[in-house]
Amino acid sequence: MREGWCAAVWEVVSRRGAGVGVVSSVMETEQVQRISRALADPTRLELLERIAAEEEVACAALAETACVSQPTVSHHIKELVNAGLIEARREAKFFFYRVNRRVWREYLEEMRRRVPARRRKS
Numbered sequence: 001m002r003e004g005w006c007a008a009v010w011e012v013v014s015r016r017g018a019g020v021g022v023v024s025s026v027m028e029t030e031q032v033q034r035i036s037r038a039l040a041d042p043t044r045l046e047l048l049e050r051i052a053a054e055e056e057v058a059c060a061a062l063a064e065t066a067c068v069s070q071p072t073v074s075h076h077i078k079e080l081v082n083a084g085l086i087e088a089r090r091e092a093k094f095f096f097y098r099v100n101r102r103v104w105r106e107y108l109e110e111m112r113r114r115v116p117a118r119r120r121k122s
Contacts, residue, residue: 027110031084035107038083043068044076051086052099059095 038044047066051057059077066073077097080086084103089096 026113027106032107032110032114035083035085035103038079038085041076041079043072044080047073047076048080048085048099051080051097056089056096056098059097062097 039048047062050062050065062077063070063073068076077086081088084100085107086097087100089098
């Protein structure tokens with residue numbers, strides 16, 4: 001069963017393509033919103049943290065240690081993929097995930113631009 005749901009996530013990744021929605025180093029509002037929504041869910045944030053803690057994480061390892069069902073993990077992985085936060089790699093019948101550091105960096109830069117730490121003086 002695990003192989004099937006990992007394959008379903010891979011299908012989303014394959015259809016998504018390489019584009020992440022970044023135009024001339026300024027992230028589009030839609031992309032910022034998609035990432036922010038993805039990060040707002042505690043389970044997705046936990047999955048992202050687990051993936052970010054290593055170079056890459058096997059799909060099966062995420063499912064085995066998750067506190068939610070496989071279909072729920074699959075849903076959350078799809079949301080992280082659709083937000084551009086993680087990338088998938090397929091090796092034979094196994095799937096591996098890693099954080100898309102470029103998108104993460106651009107998101108943080110965009111948030112700093114949109115919500116500066118200090119108020120700008122006029």
